[in-house]
Amino acid sequence: xxxxxxxxxxxxxxxxxxxxxxxxxxxxxxxxxxxxxxxxxxxxxxxxxxxxxxxxxxxxxxxxxxxxxxxxxxxxxxxxxxxxxxxxxxxxxxxxxxxxxxxxxxxxxxxxxxxxxxxxxxxxxxxxxxxxxxxxxxxxxxxxxxxxxxxxxxxxxxxxxxxxxxxxxxxxxxxxxxxxxxxxxxxxxxxxxxxxxxxxxxxxxxxxxxxxxxxxxxxxxxxxxxxxxxxxxxxxxxxxxxxxxxxxxxxxxxxxxxxxxxxxxxxxxxxxxxxxxxxxxxxxxxxxxxxxxxxxxxxxxxxxxxxxxxxxxxxxxxxxxxxxxxxxxxxxxxxxxxxxxxxxxxxxxxxxxxxxxxxxxxxxxxxxxxxxxxxxxxxxxxxxxxxxxxxxxxxxxxxxxxxxxxxxxxxxxxxxxxxxxxxxxxxxxxxxxxxxxxxxxxxxxxxx
Amino acid sequence: xxxxxxxxxxxxxxxxxxxxxxxxxxxxxxxxxxxxxxxxxxxxxxxxxxxxxxxxxxxxxxxxxxxxxxxxxxxxxxxxxxxxxxxxxxxxxxxxxxxxxxxxxxxxxxxxxxxxxxxxxxxxxxxxxxxxxxxxxxxxxxxxxxxxxxxxxxxxxxxxxxxxxxxxxxxxxxxxxxxxxxxxxxxxxxxxxxxxxxxxxxxxxxxxxxxxxxxxxxxxxxxxxxxxxxxxxxxxxxxxxxxxxxxxxxx
Numbered sequence: 053x054x055x056x057x058x059x060x061x062x063x064x065x066x067x068x069x070x071x072x073x074x075x076x077x078x079x080x081x082x083x084x085x086x087x088x089x090x091x092x093x094x095x096x097x098x099x100x101x102x103x104x105x106x107x108x109x110x111x112x113x114x115x116x117x118x119x120x121x122x123x124x125x126x127x128x129x130x131x132x133x134x135x136x137x138x139x140x141x142x143x144x145x146x147x148x149x150x151x152x153x154x155x156x157x158x159x160x161x162x163x164x165x166x167x168x169x170x171x172x173x174x175x176x177x178x179x180x181x182x183x184x185x186x187x188x189x190x191x192x193x194x195x196x197x198x199x200x201x202x203x204x205x206x207x208x209x210x211x212x213x214x215x216x217x218x219x220x221x222x223x224x225x226x227x228x229x230x231x232x233x234x235x236x237x238x239x240x241x242x243x244x245x246x247x248x249x250x251x252x253x254x255x256x257x258x259x260x261x262x263x264x265x266x267x268x269x270x271x272x273x274x275x276x277x278x279x280x281x282x283x284x285x286x287x288x289x290x291x292x293x294x295x296x297x298x299x300x301x302x303x304x305x306x307x308x309x310x311x312x313x314x315x316x317x318x319x320x321x322x323x324x325x326x327x328x329x330x331x332x333x334x335x336x337x338x339x340x341x342x343x344x345x346x347x348x349x350x351x352x353x354x355x356x357x358x359x360x361x362x363x364x365x366x367x368x369x370x371x372x373x374x375x376x377x378x379x380x381x382x383x384x385x386x387x388x389x390x391x392x393x394x395x396x397x398x399x400x401x402x403x404x405x406x407x408x409x410x411x412x413x414x415x416x417x418x419x420x421x422x423x424x425x426x427x428x429x430x431x432x433x434x435x436x437x438x439x440x441x442x443x444x445x446x447x448x449x450x451x452x453x454x455x456x457x458x459x460x461x462x463x464x465x466x467x468x469x470x471x472x473x474x475x476x477x478x479x480x481x482x483x484x485x486x487x488x489x490x491x492x493x494x495x496x497x498x499x500x
Numbered sequence: 501x502x503x504x505x506x507x508x509x510x511x512x513x514x515x516x517x518x519x520x521x522x523x524x525x526x527x528x529x530x531x532x533x534x535x536x537x538x539x540x541x542x543x544x545x546x547x548x549x550x551x552x553x554x555x556x557x558x559x560x561x562x563x564x565x566x567x568x569x570x571x572x573x574x575x576x577x578x579x580x581x582x583x584x585x586x587x588x589x590x591x592x593x594x595x596x597x598x599x600x601x602x603x604x605x606x607x608x609x610x611x612x613x614x615x616x617x618x619x620x621x622x623x624x625x626x627x628x629x630x631x632x633x634x635x636x637x638x639x640x641x642x643x644x645x646x647x648x649x650x651x652x653x654x655x656x657x658x659x660x661x662x663x664x665x666x667x668x669x670x671x672x673x674x675x676x677x678x679x680x681x682x683x684x685x686x687x688x689x690x691x692x693x694x695x696x697x698x699x700x701x702x703x704x705x706x707x708x709x710x711x712x713x714x715x716x717x718x719x720x721x722x723x724x725x726x727x728x729x730x731x732x733x734x735x736x737x738x739x740x741x742x743x744x745x746x747x748x749x750x751x
Contacts, residue, residue, distance in 0.1 A: 053606045058594045123589040123648050126552045129576045129609035
């Protein structure tokens with residue numbers, strides 16, 4: 053009916069897709085999403101700034117065209133819903149194409165992955181587009197097009213941006229952009245966050261369209277009981293959707309994630325036992341590197357580790373008293389990265405001890421020296437010379453060494469000159485001291 | 501053949517006293533000039549008949565389709581029978597002339613296919629064939645009015661309501677509009693509100709005079725002109741005098 057060439061959504065489709073592709077290539081790091089479909093699709097939440105603004109502005113323009121005319125829609129045989137639907141479908145289809153293009157590019161960047169395509173997150177993001185279409189319909193009806201279009205763009209951006217920075221966390225999930233914080237190999241999306249987005253978006257769309265239907269063309273106030281009823285029903289629906297959305301997201305944290313059940317992890321038959329999730333194994337199995345690293349370091353005097361997990365969550369200790377280590381394991385990581393992750397466990401566990409401000413700088417510095425030593429000690433036995441290139445990285449020790457304070461880079465130089473047994477003794481005692489908030493003594497020069 | 505029967509209609513804007521109280525009037529098939537001074541209620545009456553406004557009491561009927569206090573389905577049925585061109589018609593931006601008329605047809609309940617089929621006829625009827633590809637918003641004022649008429653006519657409604665269609669047009673465009681009106685079938689009920697009395701003779705079959713919300717005259721053009729003294733022979737003068745008689749009560 054309305055020709056394709058006259059629909060603004062189609063004009064803006066190609067530039068919007070171009071922007072989305074450029075944005076993904078430029079600003080979304082592969083490491084964040086590699087081998088994880090769920091994380092890739094969740095990362096596309098950021099792309100709502102393009103797709104949602106396309107939908108809201110074109111919807112405002114389309115609806116505004118009918119509003120600015122006179123003598124056409126006032127005596128329409130078609131219902132308002134039907135007219136709005138004819139106006140909106142290209143906006144929604146174009147927005148969906150833009151969002152899905154971003155998702156496809158991200159999935160391509162993520163590569164093959166063992167997890168399933170996250171349908172619910174996708175549905176949530178597409179529902180968010182509906183809400184922005186509602187913004188366009190509402191503003192396009194209540195304002196002249198010259199005001200409605202920029203206001204729709206501004207309102208879409210403000211809603212996406214401000215909702216994300218709201219201190220009251222559940223509000224963030226009504227807008228959808230905060231889903232970008234999901235997910236990781238050891239964390240999956242908190243469904244409550246997506247449910248909040250879907251409920252609010254659907255109710256918001258219906259509410260805004262009802263409110264738009266509360267005015268007659270070019271009359272900026274409702275006339276007649278039916279229009280007042282529409283306006284009140286629209287406000288009520290929007291309010292109800294907001295309440296239900298906030299209720300659904302009431303327990304969701306700053307990141308919309310829940311830990312994956314440990315039962316989903318795949319454990320090795322090694323000692324120590326290493327359990328990683330399927331996404332962490334998708335680009336190569338590094339479980340034996342973790343096992344070998346902890347075995348080597350135990351032989352060098354560090355505490356014995358019996359089990360290794362990679363489960364996120366601040367409440368999980370890096371190393372428990374029972375010898376359970378919680379490590380970071382990124383999909384596709386190299387053997388040297390796996391070794392660094394495992395070898396850092398003791399230093400990180402020690403530096404996490406609450407020791408007070410007066411000693412924390414020294415504790416931190418010594419834990420970094422311990423980390424460098426652990427990495428080197430394990431790398432020399434596990435990695436070949438090519439893999440050891442750049443390991444251990446000691447540049448950070450120079451950064452944390454301040455004039456007049458302990459020179460940790462120099463201390464590392466001294467330590468590396470010690471024989472193996474002396475190094476082992478130093479490491480064991482340093483780990484013990486750091487765990488008890490004691491600052492180790494500075495090392496003297498020369499062999500011990 | 502359809503009549504418009506208006507019975508006992510009350511209407512008033514919230515801030516004003518009632519414009520119509522217990523208004524009774526019928527419009528017969530053929531072309532009717534709805535005359536009256538500014539503020540007489542002509543546009544309001546046209547809007548009521550077009551179902552843009554709803555009366556607070558009374559009924560507006562086109563044969564058996566009733567335009568007052570009815571269900572959405574009945575309203576849609578009523579609107580299918582009516583074509584309306586408001587005084588301040590303005591086209592939908594972004595469409596060509598032909599697309600605009602097709603969209604108008606679709607809004608009037610025609611299928612896409614039928615609207616596409618009928619639009620060229622309507623565009624031709626108002627003489628806009630050569631401009632059919634031009635953007636509707638780029639037309640002149642007179643051309644836009646004709647475009648509005650094409651949009652109103654495209655679904656071949658039985659009742660055509662035109663509110664001051666020639667107001668603000670230059671004489672050439674007014675004449676063109678009159679010629680288009682003359683082509684409308686006598687079987688249509690065509691109501692044209694105007695205060696230009698020179699248009700009456702030869703262009704219309706009936707005259708209704710509306711003053712201060714009440715009907716002062718409703719009859720044929722010849723009956724209307726017979727009010728003027730017999731010694732006045734010029735038809736335009738006779739119309740002018742008759743109109744003054746009903747509006748101002750003097751000859």
